[in-house]
Amino acid sequence: MSCESATALALKESGHRPTPQRLMILSAVRHTPGHVTVVQIVEQIKESYPFIDPSTVYRTLAVLKEMRLVSETDMGAAEAVYEWIGQARHHHLICRMCEGVTLLEDSHLDGVSAHIRQNHGFEADFDHFAIFGVCKKCGEEADNE
Amino acid sequence: MSCESATALALKESGHRPTPQRLMILSAVRHTPGHVTVVQIVEQIKESYPFIDPSTVYRTLAVLKEMRLVSETDMGAAEAVYEWIGQARHHHLICRMCEGVTLLEDSHLDGVSAHIRQNHGFEADFDHFAIFGVCKKCGEEADNE
DNA sequence: CTAGCTGCAAAGCGTTTGCACGATG
DNA sequence: CATCGTGCAAACGCTTTGCAGCTAG
Numbered sequence: 008m009s010c011e012s013a014t015a016l017a018l019k020e021s022g023h024r025p026t027p028q029r030l031m032i033l034s035a036v037r038h039t040p041g042h043v044t045v046v047q048i049v050e051q052i053k054e055s056y057p058f059i060d061p062s063t064v065y066r067t068l069a070v071l072k073e074m075r076l077v078s079e080t081d082m083g084a085a086e087a088v089y090e091w092i093g094q095a096r097h098h099h100l101i102c103r104m105c106e107g108v109t110l111l112e113d114s115h116l117d118g119v120s121a122h123i124r125q126n127h128g129f130e131a132d133f134d135h136f137a138i139f140g141v142c143k144k145c146g147e148e149a150d151n152e
Numbered sequence: 153m154s155c156e157s158a159t160a161l162a163l164k165e166s167g168h169r170p171t172p173q174r175l176m177i178l179s180a181v182r183h184t185p186g187h188v189t190v191v192q193i194v195e196q197i198k199e200s201y202p203f204i205d206p207s208t209v210y211r212t213l214a215v216l217k218e219m220r221l222v223s224e225t226d227m228g229a230a231e232a233v234y235e236w237i238g239q240a241r242h243h244h245l246i247c248r249m250c251e252g253v254t255l256l257e258d259s260h261l262d263g264v265s266a267h268i269r270q271n272h273g274f275e276a277d278f279d280h281f282a283i284f285g286v287c288k289k290c291g292e293e294a295d296n297e
Numbered sequence: 298c299t300a301g302c303t304g305c306a307a308a309g310c311g312t313t314t315g316c317a318c319g320a321t322g
Numbered sequence: 323c324a325t326c327g328t329g330c331a332a333a334c335g336c337t338t339t340g341c342a343g344c345t346a347g
Contacts, residue, residue: 022301023301023302024300024301024302024345024347026301026302026303026345026346028302028303029302045336045337046336058303058304059303059304060303060305061336061337062303062304062337062338062339063302063303063304065336065337065338066302066303066338067302081226085312085335085336086335086337087336087337100268100272100274102274103277109274111268111272115264115267115268115271116264118263119260119261119264122260123245123256123260123283123285126260127245127254127256127287127288128287128288128291129245129247129254129285129286129288130285130286130287130291131245131283131284131285132248132283132284132286138268138276138277138278139276139277140268140274140275140276140277140278141274141275141277142272142273142274142275143273143274146273146275167326168326168327169320169321169322169325169326169327171320171321171326171327171328173327173328174327190311190312191311203328203329204328204329205328205329205330206311206312207312207313207314207328207329207330208327208328208329210311210312210313211313211327211328212327230310230311230337231310231311232311232312299346299347300345300346300347301344301345301346301347302343302344302346303343303344303345304341304342304343305340305341305342305343306339306340307338307339307340308337308338308339308340309336309337309338309339310335310336310337310338311334311335311336312333312334312335312336313332313333313335314331314332314333315330315331315332315333316329316330316331316332317328317329317330318327318328318329318330319326319327319328319329320325320326320327320328321324321325321326321327322323322324322325322326
């Protein structure tokens with residue numbers, strides 16, 4: 008077991024069964040640095056268990072999302088990306104011209120969530136944010152035209 | 153003509169034709185306070201021009217988006233929402249429990265875009281942001297359990 | 298035994314694309 | 323007249339759902 012056992016317990020306590028499929032999905036998300044898509048999860052699990060179905064992955068991710076163990080983000084692409092919550096928070100700057108992705112440390116948004124909490128009583132999910140715009144390179148190239 | 157003429161000119165100058173359909177789409181987005189969906193735009197235009205096609209709306213919105221005249225936002229629902237850019241900037245706090253939407257003034261994010269620009273040379277599109285979380289009401293109800 | 302979970306298949310939905318016709322400059 | 327834009331219809335891809343069988347508490 009090891010590091011998954013705690014999560015298995017959390018599943019049980021919230022009334023969900025820690026099935027093999029769920030643990031595999033959990034493990035796939037947990038041990039993938041950065042983002043995972045449903046397709047990637049399926050492919051990874053298929054290596055050891057070829058019968059895994061995308062619908063199972065979607066259903067499990069819905070549970071994990073509800074438990075706030077994984078985050079779902081729409082990066083502008085067709086499919087959503089998922090990520091394990093609990094590691095160093097970070098966000099992404101997505102360039103709308105070259106579609107490049109830059110990392111953004113969480114510290115930039117620290118104050119914002121505090122403001123929002125004070126003024127609106129709203130607890131913002133600042134786990135993982137997708138910010139669109141124009142990156143340095145593309146901005147400079149546009150200036151040179 | 154009136155307030156649409158300037159935009160028609162902008163279309164022309166960027167190599168696009170200001171067709172009746174485009175002007176109608178433009179007008180629908182321009183004169184709708186808040187968000188519009190593609191379906192809403194189509195329904196609105198159908199009252200005066202029943203032949204309008206969703207694909208035309210999508211194609212036009214792509215042009216307007218590229219020209220930075222409208223913004224596209226994924227609010228977590230199935231369809232994207234569009235909004236005219238240039239009015240008072242604002243953002244939305246979307247509760248993941250009751251799905252209610254609260255308005256957030258732009259001032260909260262003023263400093264953030266400046267930070268991002270300085271540290272990363274990244275010009276963030278802070279026109280319109282969707283921030284997910286838990287609203288005051290739902291947060292309090294959860295505490296009472 | 299009862300409830301929950303899975304895989305399969307099919308449907309659902311917003312969005313995109315191919316194409317021929319029409320409009321525009 | 324050459325280009326661009328349109329409507330129509332079909333395709334597309336991600337996601338969801340219905341269902342029968344299986345599994346676990």
